Amino acid sequence: MPRPEPAVGAVILTAIMTHLPPEQVRAQLDYLHALAPQSRFVVCHSGERGDFDRLDVPDAVFIDDPSMRGRDQDHSHNAIFTAVWERYARDDPAVSLVYFIEYDHLILSAEFEARLAALADRSPAGLFAKHAGPRNDTNWPHFARFRHDEPFNRFVAQLSRRDDPERRFGALGNGMLFRREALEAYCAVGEMPHAYVELVVPTVVYHLGFDVVDVDAISDLYAAVRWRPEYTVDEALAARAAGRVFVHPFKQLELLPTGQRAKSSTADSRG
Amino acid sequence: MKTTENVRALAGGIARNVKQLRRNLSELDSQPGPDPIVPAGMMRAILRTLGRPIVCSECGRTMFVALPVVWRGQIWMIGAYGHLFHVTFASSERIEFRHAQLDECPAPSRPWVP
Numbered sequence: 001m002p003r004p005e006p007a008v009g010a011v012i013l014t015a016i017m018t019h020l021p022p023e024q025v026r027a028q029l030d031y032l033h034a035l036a037p038q039s040r041f042v043v044c045h046s047g048e049r050g051d052f053d054r055l056d057v058p059d060a061v062f063i064d065d066p067s068m069r070g071r072d073q074d075h076s077h078n079a080i081f082t083a084v085w086e087r088y089a090r091d092d093p094a095v096s097l098v099y100f101i102e103y104d105h106l107i108l109s110a111e112f113e114a115r116l117a118a119l120a121d122r123s124p125a126g127l128f129a130k131h132a133g134p135r136n137d138t139n140w141p142h143f144a145r146f147r148h149d150e151p152f153n154r155f156v157a158q159l160s161r162r163d164d165p166e167r168r169f170g171a172l173g174n175g176m177l178f179r180r181e182a183l184e185a186y187c188a189v190g191e192m193p194h195a196y197v198e199l200v201v202p203t204v205v206y207h208l209g210f211d212v213v214d215v216d217a218i219s220d221l222y223a224a225v226r227w228r229p230e231y232t233v234d235e236a237l238a239a240r241a242a243g244r245v246f247v248h249p250f251k252q253l254e255l256l257p258t259g260q261r262a263k264s265s266t267a268d269s270r271g
Numbered sequence: 272m273k274t275t276e277n278v279r280a281l282a283g284g285i286a287r288n289v290k291q292l293r294r295n296l297s298e299l300d301s302q303p304g305p306d307p308i309v310p311a312g313m314m315r316a317i318l319r320t321l322g323r324p325i326v327c328s329e330c331g332r333t334m335f336v337a338l339p340v341v342w343r344g345q346i347w348m349i350g351a352y353g354h355l356f357h358v359t360f361a362s363s364e365r366i367e368f369r370h371a372q373l374d375e376c377p378a379p380s381r382p383w384v385p
Contacts, residue, residue: 220383
């Protein structure tokens with residue numbers, strides 16, 4: 001299948017992590033393709049195998065990771081990262097940035113790739129994420145939870161290229177933007193002790209020698225991205241009117257416009 | 272006259288009880304427990320009556336309301352659960368707190384933070 005020309009200079013691959021039924025996934029893809037026809041989206045489905053089999057879209061991969069069907073605080077995205085890297089990025093050197101979003105990370109503007117590329121231009125970091133930063137001197141519960149986890153501490157100490165192997169990072173698990181080299185290095189690590197995605201990803205990327213940057217430190221791109229509470233439709237519309245590019249969490253996906261309506265709603269927001 | 276004595280006796284009783292409570296707390300096992308361990312209703316009542324605003328040392332905004340309790344070598348920040356913040360010593364006897372989420376902490380370098 002011929003790939004459309006990239007929307008911006010950097011080629012960005014956007015991976016959508018979802019567990020929703022196939023009808024909802026297809027509706028979301030319809031919205032995204034209408035909104036940003038030149039962007040490339042990959043579906044990472046970690047729900048029921050039967051739902052994935054009925055999905056029937058070209059760029060989709062089933063994530064057979066039981067942790068993704070358990071408690072939020074036990075989720076690992078490693079299987080997702082590896083699948084996307086091996087199937088869609090590794091053999092395509094043009095892909096320079098890989099963007100991982102949850103299904104409830106609503107893209108509001110066709111300009112999102114240009115804005116992500118501009119973000120990546122502002123720092124040589126390997127990973128950009130919301131609320132990314134060191135956690136050692138904080139009350140972050142996941143830092144406290146894994147502080148005395150011997151397998152994880154040993155793993156980081158053996159892996160680290162830093163002078164401070166005990167340093168731990170945290171970040172929101174949604175909306176992580178990887179530079180190609182950082183994702184490649186992360187996936188090359190291979191087997192890791194199980195640890196929560198919001199701890200293990202920024203920590204490992206940092207100890208592999210890449211900088212980890214909080215998007216909020218250098219940009220307003222994630223001004224409407226938060227952990228909770230959920231955005232209502234009115235709030236999402238207000239965010240779009242205010243020029244926001246992303247909203248999270250927004251779960252009322254059944255209300256998304258599709259086809260021409262998605263295009264015209266984007267045009268309205270620009271106008 | 273008798274009223275004044277009663278008030279003094281009451282105040283003395285409260286002071287003794289608080290002292291005893293602190294002693295008891297210090298003797299309790301200090302193994303880390305799940306957060307939060309105080310029921311929500313009780314937490315609200317405690318914070319409403321005894322809580323103190325915890326202010327970010329960088330931006331000056333109130334981050335949350337908490338009741339700091341010294342308990343066997345630890346400071347238990349009742350009310351801090353769900354609020355992410357940095358902790359550092361500002362001097363040999365003062366601890367300061369600051370936002371760990373930059374979108375809550377306005378600064379000249381981040382004019383987009385409301």
